Amino acid sequence: MNIKTRALKKSLWVYHLSTGSCNNCDIEILDCLSPRFDIERFGMVLVGSPKHADVLLITGIVTKKNLERVKEVYHETPKPCFVVAVGTCACSGNMFRSGYNMAGPLKNVIPVDVFIPGCPPGPAAIISAVVKLLNKLK
Amino acid sequence: MKKIIVPLGPDHPLFEEPEFFILHCDGENVVDVEWQAGYNHRGIEKISETKHWDQVTFLVERICGICSNSHPVAYANAVENLLGIDIPERAKYIRTIISEMERLHSHLLWAGLAGHFLGYNTVFMWVWKYREPLLDMMEMLTGNRNNYSMIKIGGVRRDINDEQIKALRKTLDTLKTQNEMLTKVVLDDPVLQARLVNVGVLTKKDIKDYGAVGPVARASGVDIDVRRDNPYAAYSFIDWKVITRENGDVFDKAVVRLLECFESIKIIQQCLDRIENKKGEILNEVKEIPPGEGIGRHEALRGEVFHYVRSDGTSSPIRHKIRAPSYVNVPTFKKSCIGQTISDVAIILAGVDPCYCCTERVSVYDANTRKKKNVTWTEIVRKSQEKTKKLKKS
Known part of the structure; x- marks a missing residue:
């Protein structure tokens, strides 16, 4: 394990990007911060810029107008970083797959490390996914 | 008059769709608001x-x-x-x-x-x-x-x-x-x-x-x-x-x-x-x-x-x-934001009803000198929070 991954697993900073979601996954991500789930006990904090982030939580299908922005945000994130596709929309496109404004599922745009299916996945599912990610690093 | 343009968006957390607001500012005061939509269009x-x-x-x-x-x-x-x-x-x-x-x-x-x-x-x-x-x-x-x-x-x-x-x-x-x-x-x-x-x-x-x-x-x-x-x-x-x-x-x-x-x-x-x-x-x-x-x-x-x-x-x-x-509620910003300060814009935009769906980035640039400075949505929120702190003290 090199120094970068060792430092990474201590405290993951999370940047959250919506690329065409319905808000549900976004609320559930925010719910992780609320007192019941309290994701900060794992050292995770939501940050305001991809430049500070270790993990990108991406929700929603990638719409055509957002395509370039997703690539740019991924480009701005310091590597190594993780990309987590939250919700069925980000994983596979859900029922919007046949829509004319869909630019493809997230995995075709940027490399994805973790998929969390569910519409929307509950906060418990999101936390468990990130913990699995941490365990994979060890 | 020196005019500063503050783009809020495009992935704005306040609505069900990410939207793009461009605030035209004179110093701290907002003089005009523009609105672009379509980032979350799923057909x-x-x-x-x-x-x-x-x-x-x-x-x-x-x-x-x-x-x-x-x-x-x-x-x-x-x-x-x-x-x-x-x-x-x-x-x-x-x-x-x-x-x-x-x-x-x-x-x-x-x-x-x-x-x-x-x-x-x-x-x-x-x-x-x-x-x-x-x-x-x-x-x-x-x-x-x-x-x-x-x-x-x-x-x-x-x-x-x-x-x-x-x-x-x-x-x-x-x-x-x-x-x-x-x-x-x-x-x-x-x-x-x-x-x-x-x-x-x-x-x-x-x-x-x-x-x-x-x-x-x-x-x-x-x-x-x-x-x-x-x-x-x-x-x-x-x-x-x-x-x-x-x-x-x-x-x-x-x-x-x-x-x-x-x-x-x-x-x-x-x-x-x-x-x-x-x-x-x-x-x-x-x-x-x-x-x-x-x-x-x-x-x-x-x-x-x-x-x-x-x-x-x-x-x-x-x-x-x-x-x-x-x-229909979003365009009312043209009335409610104009004449207010940037630190109040966060809560005015929120007043219509936010769906906080992503942490926002904003870039401020001076229209005259074309100098570009990146400001995050967090920073706008921080500005708003600082104003409250000041009020608490006084």
């Missing part, structure tokens, strides 16, 4: 034309995660209007219960986020803690924390049994006391009054000019509410009142939303009284949809949702038009 109306009538309820549910009961209700109203049928009484009450629970959770969510934007993170944590039992109840009644899938054309998908009613009553009682406490704390706070009173004022005329709806209109003294004006579900059988305020500032919008929570609790309790210890049909089976057209309205959390469907007798709609409340 739902077109996809709807390829789905079966029953599948469309699931599709419209995913227009907005927070209004995930409002759109199906409006759609079901539209199709039932087309068919000319009525739904069973028990289904009407269940629809009302779910709609009002959704209103409760959304208004609480709004109160929490408004607290966060103003630098009162305690309010955010409290409110989101109070909201959790409500989501548990939703999970118990419908099977999911969000995206409830309760509505079906001709009725509802699931029944509510007496045990669930008991649990729901208990949760509502606790929520009522918590909400009373919250309302007093929030509304009596002198700092919050200083931050919110006379900020982002919309007059009655502005509301009429822009056609704004929902709590935004009601806070300015425009007394409109689809639930009363054009009753559907069980609203006409129940005793409740529409909350209105006169000033139209952000404070009044907060008051309207907090007081509506009490009304929602009242409505749910009455509905529970009517369906407790009774049995009844919950679904009026619909076999096929004849050619024709129908409209459906629903008072969603942010205002009136409107759905129009047209059928040619096949298994899917040939036209489905949707108008969501934010579409």
Whole structure:
């Protein structure tokens, strides 16, 4: 394990990007911060810029107008970083797959490390996914 | 005059769609606002034309995660209007219960986020803690924390049994006391009054000019509410009142939303009284949809949702038009933001109703020197929070 991954697993900073979601996954991500789930006990904090982030939580299908922005945000994130596709929309496109404004599922745009299916996945599912990610690093 | 342009967006957290606002500023004051949309366009109306009538309820549910009961209700109203049928009484009450629970959770969510934007993170944590039992109840009644899938054309998908009613009553009682406490704390706070009173004022005329709806209109003294004006579900059988305020500032919008929570609790309790210890049909089976057209309205959390469907007798709609409340509420920023400072913009934008869906980036650049400086949404929120701190000290 090199120094970068060792430092990474201590405290993951999370940047959250919506690329065409319905808000549900976004609320559930925010719910992780609320007192019941309290994701900060794992050292995770939501940050305001991809430049500070270790993990990108991406929700929603990638719409055509957002395509370039997703690539740019991924480009701005310091590597190594993780990309987590939250919700069925980000994983596979859900029922919007046949829509004319869909630019493809997230995995075709940027490399994805973790998929969390569910519409929307509950906060418990999101936390468990990130913990699995941490365990994979060890 | 040196003009500074502050783009807010495109992935803006305040609405169901990411939107792009460009603020033209003179120093700290906002002199003009521009709006661009389309970042979250998923082509739902077109996809709807390829789905079966029953599948469309699931599709419209995913227009907005927070209004995930409002759109199906409006759609079901539209199709039932087309068919000319009525739904069973028990289904009407269940629809009302779910709609009002959704209103409760959304208004609480709004109160929490408004607290966060103003630098009162305690309010955010409290409110989101109070909201959790409500989501548990939703999970118990419908099977999911969000995206409830309760509505079906001709009725509802699931029944509510007496045990669930008991649990729901208990949760509502606790929520009522918590909400009373919250309302007093929030509304009596002198700092919050200083931050919110006379900020982002919309007059009655502005509301009429822009056609704004929902709590935004009601806070300015425009007394409109689809639930009363054009009753559907069980609203006409129940005793409740529409909350209105006169000033139209952000404070009044907060008051309207907090007081509506009490009304929602009242409505749910009455509905529970009517369906407790009774049995009844919950679904009026619909076999096929004849050619024709129908409209459906629903008072969603942010205002009136409107759905129009047209059928040619096949298994899917040939036209489905949707108008969501934010579409008319958003342009009111042209009135409410102009003349205010940048630090107040966060809460004015939030005043219409935020769906905090992503952390925002903003870039500020000087139009004259073309110097570019990146500012994050967090920084705007921080500015707003600093202003509160200053007020607290003085």
